[in-house]
Amino acid sequence: MKRVSLAYLVAFLIVNAAADEWNYPTPNSNGVMSEPESWGGQCDNGRRQSPIDLAQAAAVRGEFAPFFFSNYKLPIKQAQLTNTGHSVQISNRDPAVTIQGGGLGGRFVLDQMHFHWGSEHTINSARYGLELHLVHHDIRYASLEEAAATRNGVAVLGVLFHVSAQPNMHIDVILDTAADIRNEPGKEASLKGKLSPHYLMPANRSTYFRYEGSLTTPACAESVIWTVFTDSVGVSLEQIEQFKAIHDQNGKELLNNFRSVQPLNARALVYATEWDQQDNNFAEVPRLHAMLIGLVGLLVATSKCLY
Ligand SMILES: *[C@@H]1O[C@H](CO)[C@@H](O)[C@H](O)[C@H]1NC(C)=O
Ligand SMILES: [Zn+2]
Numbered sequence: 001m002k003r004v005s006l007a008y009l010v011a012f013l014i015v016n017a018a019a020d021e022w023n024y025p026t027p028n029s030n031g032v033m034s035e036p037e038s039w040g041g042q043c044d045n046g047r048r049q050s051p052i053d054l055a056q057a058a059a060v061r062g063e064f065a066p067f068f069f070s071n072y073k074l075p076i077k078q079a080q081l082t083n084t085g086h087s088v089q090i091s092n093r094d095p096a097v098t099i100q101g102g103g104l105g106g107r108f109v110l111d112q113m114h115f116h117w118g119s120e121h122t123i124n125s126a127r128y129g130l131e132l133h134l135v136h137h138d139i140r141y142a143s144l145e146e147a148a149a150t151r152n153g154v155a156v157l158g159v160l161f162h163v164s165a166q167p168n169m170h171i172d173v174i175l176d177t178a179a180d181i182r183n184e185p186g187k188e189a190s191l192k193g194k195l196s197p198h199y200l201m202p203a204n205r206s207t208y209f210r211y212e213g214s215l216t217t218p219a220c221a222e223s224v225i226w227t228v229f230t231d232s233v234g235v236s237l238e239q240i241e242q243f244k245a246i247h248d249q250n251g252k253e254l255l256n257n258f259r260s261v262q263p264l265n266a267r268a269l270v271y272a273t274e275w276d277q278q279d280n281n282f283a284e285v286p287r288l289h290a291m292l293i294g295l296v297g298l299l300v301a302t303s304k305c306l307y
Helices: 002-019 041-045 169-181 237-244 284-306
Strands: 060-064 067-070 080-083 088-091 098-101 108-117 130-138 154-163 188-190 207-213 224-229 233-235 270-274
Touching: 080 169, 088 169, 108 237, 154 237, 169 188, 169 237
Parallel strands: 060 270, 154 224, 154 233
Antiparallel strands: 067 098, 080 088, 080 188, 088 108, 098 108, 108 130, 130 154, 207 224, 207 270
């Protein structure tokens, strides 16, 4: 009896450890990645994977309505910072923190934010020091997990950080807390200060790359509408080095946690700018409104006739 339950426990532990057992390949002494990731499944076989190189020359022009950020300026409520063993992550449980517009075709709620040191996306092959991912799911789905099973169910905003002489005070809030959980993957701590998603975003949010891709960690689900802003945010070299001191699940320093760039294959890469309001005739809008109201009225009248 005792032996059976012990065997069960061991099997359970092995299965659960295996589920999270993936790593970023360690770079060689020249800082060059010696081998590609081989994470299996869709990560290896997918044709719509992320990240990619955002090459201006490969992109087509697009114009979308402006993004609309709801409650992005509010500090995250009861913010917890987690060392996931692959990154540091801040979860959001407030369903009122949402994005709309930007050609997304719906409303998406913020689930979590995490960082990659060494950016995942490159712009014209240039890598940035840090990349923030703000992960959202379409409110038509009950959870991020459910949305991740559907094409375009997840919207991730990618923010690139360039090295600057000036430290970033908002990143410092994260690093101050990260120091306490640095050596303990799986551990979380209350954020030692206020942090609003808005202050981690670039000033110019009207120019960005847009494409359909995947989550950049196993199981690499191909459900993500990607937005990577071309304007970047400053962070000091010393701050980037503090991220590198975070330990992974093997107790080693997580020196970098970016996945290698994936082929674009048959996808469109869009270089998007904001819909230029001056070039568009706003006189058309009230006329369209009047037409819609008329149409609704007609439908109501018709439905009344039917009953
Ligand atoms: C954002 O940046 C783009 C490209 O540099 C520029 O054309 C555009 O005018 C900027 N928008 C704002 C609101 O500053
Ligand atoms: Zn990420």
